Amino acid sequence: MFKKIKNKLSFNIISSVVLLLLIFGFIASTIGYWQFTNSLTTEYNDSAFCTAETAATLINADRINEYLENGGEDDEYKLSLSRLDTLCEKQNVSVIYTILPDPDYNHYTSIFNSVNKNTGYDRWEIGYVRETSTEAYKKIYKAICEDGLKRGSVIRDKNLNGGQPHITSLMPLTGTDGTVKAILCVQRPMEQLDIGRKAYIRHISLTMVILAILASLLTIFLIRRQFVKPVKKISEEAERFATENRISNESTLKNISKISEISVLASSIEKMELDTVRYIENITSIAADKERMGTELSIASKIQEDSIPSIFPAYPDRKEFDIFASMTPAKEVGGDFYDFFLIDDDHLALVMADVSGKGVPAALFMMVTKILVSEIAKTGTPTNEVLSTVNNRICAHNKAGMFVTVWLGILEISTGILRASNAGHEYPAIKRADGKFELFKDKHGFVVGGMDGIKYKEYEVQLSKGDTIFLYTDGVTEATNAKNELFGNDRLVNALNIKDDCTAIELLTCIKSEIDKFVGDAPQFDDITMMAVKYFGEDKMKELTINATVENIEKVTEFVNEQLELCGCPVKAQMQIDVAIDELFSNIAHYAYDPDVGPATVRVETRENPLSVIITFIDNGKPYDPLKKIDPDITLSAEERDIGGLGIFLVKKTMDDVSYEYRNGQNILTIKKNI
Amino acid sequence: MEILKNKNGSTLTISLSGRLDTVSAPQLDDELKASISDVKELILNLSDLEYMSSAGLRILLSAQKTMNVNGKMIVKNVNETIMGVFEVTGFTDILTIEN
Numbered sequence: 059m060f061k062k063i064k065n066k067l068s069f070n071i072i073s074s075v076v077l078l079l080l081i082f083g084f085i086a087s088t089i090g091y092w093q094f095t096n097s098l099t100t101e102y103n104d105s106a107f108c109t110a111e112t113a114a115t116l117i118n119a120d121r122i123n124e125y126l127e128n129g130g131e132d133d134e135y136k137l138s139l140s141r142l143d144t145l146c147e148k149q150n151v152s153v154i155y156t157i158l159p160d161p162d163y164n165h166y167t168s169i170f171n172s173v174n175k176n177t178g179y180d181r182w183e184i185g186y187v188r189e190t191s192t193e194a195y196k197k198i199y200k201a202i203c204e205d206g207l208k209r210g211s212v213i214r215d216k217n218l219n220g221g222q223p224h225i226t227s228l229m230p231l232t233g234t235d236g237t238v239k240a241i242l243c244v245q246r247p248m249e250q251l252d253i254g255r256k257a258y259i260r261h262i263s264l265t266m267v268i269l270a271i272l273a274s275l276l277t278i279f280l281i282r283r284q285f286v287k288p289v290k291k292i293s294e295e296a297e298r299f300a301t302e303n304r305i306s307n308e309s310t311l312k313n314i315s316k317i318s319e320i321s322v323l324a325s326s327i328e329k330m331e332l333d334t335v336r337y338i339e340n341i342t343s344i345a346a347d348k349e350r351m352g353t354e355l356s357i358a359s360k361i362q363e364d365s366i367p368s369i370f371p372a373y374p375d376r377k378e379f380d381i382f383a384s385m386t387p388a389k390e391v392g393g394d395f396y397d398f399f400l401i402d403d404d405h406l407a408l409v410m411a412d413v414s415g416k417g418v419p420a421a422l423f424m425m426v427t428k429i430l431v432s433e434i435a436k437t438g439t440p441t442n443e444v445l446s447t448v449n450n451r452i453c454a455h456n457k458a459g460m461f462v463t464v465w466l467g468i469l470e471i472s473t474g475i476l477r478a479s480n481a482g483h484e485y486p487a488i489k490r491a492d493g494k495f496e497l498f499k500d501k502h503g504f505v506v507g508g509m510d511g512i513k514y515k516e517y518e519v520q521l522s523k524g525d526t527i528f529l530y531t532d533g534v535t536e537a538t539n540a541k542n543e544l545f546g547n548d549r550l551v552n553a554l555n556i557k558d559d560c561t562a563i564e565l566l567t568c569i570k571s572e573i574d575k576f577v578g579d580a581p582q583f584d585d586i587t588m589m590a591v592k593y594f595g596e597d598k599m600k601e602l603t604i605n606a607t608v609e610n611i612e613k614v615t616e617f618v619n620e621q622l623e624l625c626g627c628p629v630k631a632q633m634q635i636d637v638a639i640d641e642l643f644s645n646i647a648h649y650a651y652d653p654d655v656g657p658a659t660v661r662v663e664t665r666e667n668p669l670s671v672i673i674t675f676i677d678n679g680k681p682y683d684p685l686k687k688i689d690p691d692i693t694l695s696a697e698e699r700d701i702g703g704l705g706i707f708l709v710k711k712t713m714d715d716v717s718y719e720y721r722n723g724q725n726i727l728t729i730k731k732n733i
Numbered sequence: 734m735e736i737l738k739n740k741n742g743s744t745l746t747i748s749l750s751g752r753l754d755t756v757s758a759p760q761l762d763d764e765l766k767a768s769i770s771d772v773k774e775l776i777l778n779l780s781d782l783e784y785m786s787s788a789g790l791r792i793l794l795s796a797q798k799t800m801n802v803n804g805k806m807i808v809k810n811v812n813e814t815i816m817g818v819f820e821v822t823g824f825t826d827i828l829t830i831e832n
Contacts, residue, residue: 608755612756633814634814634817636752637784637785640755640788643755644788690822699827704790705788708786708787708818
C-alpha cells in the first residue's frame with residue numbers, strides 16, 4: 059500500500075519538482091546565455107571600434123578614389139597600408155579592411171586590406187571586387203553610405219564554409235567635405251565567445267542536473283517524513299482497530315503530524331475509535347437485554363401454554379362427548395384463552411374468552427380471568443352468576459382498564475342440557491346431528507371488566523346425540539388477508555359445513571386450514587382460538603364378549619342386569635330378560651361351536667321413546683336360526699309334549715321383538731323388551 | 734340353586750331356592766333321579782325360586798310324566814314370573830299348581 063503512495067503521490071510530486079527545476083533552469087540558462095552573448099559581443103564591438111577609429115586616422119579618406127586609380131602605387135597609400143598591417147598585428151584583430159561598395163551595394167571594391175598572420179587569409183589587392191557576403195552587410199553598407207550610420211556591426215556565425223565565426227565592426231571613412239568616401243571594417247574572431255558560451259551551457263546544465271537530483275532526494279525525504287510516515291501510522295492504527303475493536307494502550311496517533319489535514323485525520327480516527335467502542339458496548343448490552351427478554355417471553359409463553367388444558371383426548375374414558383381446542387397466539391404470549399374442566403362427574407364447564415389487546419399485558423390479564431372463572435365455576439354457581447362475580451372482582455382491580463369477552467357454558471352430561479351465559483363474546487355455532495352449522499344468536503351481556511355490577515342472563519340449549527357446538531374468538535372471524543379482507547362470519551359458517559360429519563379435532567383442523575388458505579402470507583394479526591364439543595350423550599350401548607359356555611351364563615346375566623338397573627328396568631321384565639338370556643346363551647354354548655368352544659358377544663342398548671332395551675347376541679359359530687323352530691303345541695298333554703323348543707318359545711312369548719340375522723359369518727339374534 | 738329335601742314316608746317335598754336355569758337344572762335332575770323311585774307324592778315348593786328357564790321346564794315335565802305313572806306331583810308357591818312362564822308355555826294345564 060505504501061508503494062502505491064510512493065508510486066503515485068511522491069512520484070507526482072517529485073516529477074513536478076524536477077520538471078519545474080528543469081524549466082527554471084532552462085529559462086535561467088537561456089537568459090544567461092543571451093546576456094553572456096550580448097556582453098561579449100558589445101565588448102568585442104567596442105574594442106573593434108577602437109581599432110577601427112585608430113585605423114581611420116591612418117587613412118587619408120579624401121584620396122581613396124586616387125588610390126584606386128593609381129592601383130596602390132602611391133607612397134601615402136603604401137605607408138597607410140603598412141601602418142594598417144602593424145595595427146592589425148598589434149591589435150590582434152583578424153582583418154582591417156576598407157571597401158568602397160557599388161551603388162547597388164551588391165559588390166564592393168577593396169581599397170586597403172590588412173590580414174593577421176594567424177588567420178591564414180590572403181591579402182586582397184587594391185581594386186579587388188567581391189560580392190557582398192550577406193544581406194546584413196548589404197544593409198549596413200547602405201546605412202553607412204546613405205543613412206549616416208556611424209557604427210555598425212555584423213556577426214557572422216553561419217554559412218562560413220569552413221571559416222571561423224567572426225564579428226565585423228564597420229564605420230564610415232569621411233572626407234574633409236563630410237561625405238562618406240569608403241567603409242572601414244575591422245573583423246575580429248569570435249572563438250572565445252563560442253568557447254565561453256559552450257562552457258557556460260555545460261556548467262549550467264551540470265548544475266541543473268545536480269540540483270534536480272538533490273531536490274528530488276530532498277522531496278522524497280520530506281514527503282516520507284511529513285506525509286508517508288504519518289499516513290502509514292494512521293493506516294496501521296485503523297487496521298489494528300478494525301481487527302481488535304478496542305482502544306490501544308499507546309496513543310500512537312498523538313501529534314504525528316504538523317500538517318493540519320493529517321492531524322485532523324488522526325484525531326478523527328481517535329474519536330471514531332472511542333465512539334465505535336462505546337457504540338459496540340451499547341449494542342452488546344441492548345442485545346443481551348433483548349436476548350433476556352426473548353428468553354423470558356418464551357418462558358412466559360410456556361407458562362401460558364401449560365395453564366390451559368392441552369392434552370387430548372381430554373377425557374378418553376368419557377364417551378359422552380368429544381372435545382378439542384386450540385390457541386395460536388399472534389405474539390409469543392396472547393390474550394385469548396379457552397378452558398374446560400369437569401365441575402363434577404356430570405357437569406362439564408366450557409370457557410372461551412378474549413382479552414382486549416395482545417402480548418404481555420393481555421396475557422397477564424388472561425391468567426387472572428381464567429383462574430377467577432374456573433375457581434368460581436367449580437363451586438357450582440350458575441353461569442350468569444359466575445360471570446357477574448368475576449366481573450365485579452376484576453373491576454375492583456382494573457386500573458389498566460382492560461376488559462375481556464367471555465362465553466361460559468356448563469354441559470349437564472347426562473341430559474345434554476347446556477346452560478350458558480355470554481359476556482360480549484362471539485356467537486357460538488351449533489350444528490344439530492343431521493343439520494348444518496348455524497350461528498346461535500345468544501343474548502349478550504356486557505364485557506367483563508368494563509363496569510361493575512353488571513348482571514348476566516343464563517340460557518339453555520338442549521343438545522342431543524350427534525350435536526356439535528363450536529366456540530371461537532374474533533381472531534378467527536377477523537383474520538385478515540393481504541387485501542385487507544376479513545375472514546368473516548359467512549366464511550366461518552361455510553368452512554364449518556364443508557365436512558358433513560367429523561370429530562372435534564377434524565373440525566378444528568379444517569377451520570385452521572381454511573383460515574391459513576385465506577390469510578396466505580399476511581402476518582397473523584390476532585390470537586386464533588377455537589373449541590369444539592361434540593355431544594353423544596350417555597353411552598347407551600354396552601357390550602360384553604365372553605366365551606360361550608354354560609358357566610358364563612351367570613356373568614352375562616350379571617352384565618345385562620347391571621345395565622337394566624341403570625335404566626330403571628322393572629323387576630318382572632328383568633326376570634323375563636334373564637330367562638331369555640339363559641335360553642339364548644345356552645343355545646350358543648351348546649350348538650354354535652360344538653364340539654369346540656368359541657366367543658359370543660352380548661350387546662345391551664337402551665332407547666328412548668319408547669323406553670326399551672335391546673339385547674343382541676352375536677356368535678361366529680355354525681349358522682343357526684333358532685326362530686325356525688316350530689312352536690310347540692302347548693295344548694298337548696304332558697305325555698304328548700315334546701321336550702324341546704320350549705326355550706325359544708318362551709323367549710318369543712315374553713319379548714316384544716325377536717329377530718335373527720346371519721351376516722358376515724355371524725349369527726345375530728336380537729331381542730327387544732319395552733320397559 | 735339350593736335344594737332342600739324332606740322325605741315323609743312316600744311323600745317327598747323338594748324346596749328350591751334361587752334360580753332354576755341351564756346351569757342348575759342338572760343338579761335338580763340328579764336329585765330327582767336319585768330320590769324319586771319310591772315316591773308316591775312329589776311336592777315341589779317354589780316359594781324361594783326366583784325364576785325358571787326352559788331347562789327347568791324340561792325337568793318339571795319329565796318329573797310330571799314320571800309321577801303321572803307313580804302317583805302325583807304338586808307344584809306349590811309359584812311366583813308371578815314363573816307363573817307367567819307356565820301360562821305362556823301351557824304348563825298350567827299340565828302341572829298341578831297350588832298357591
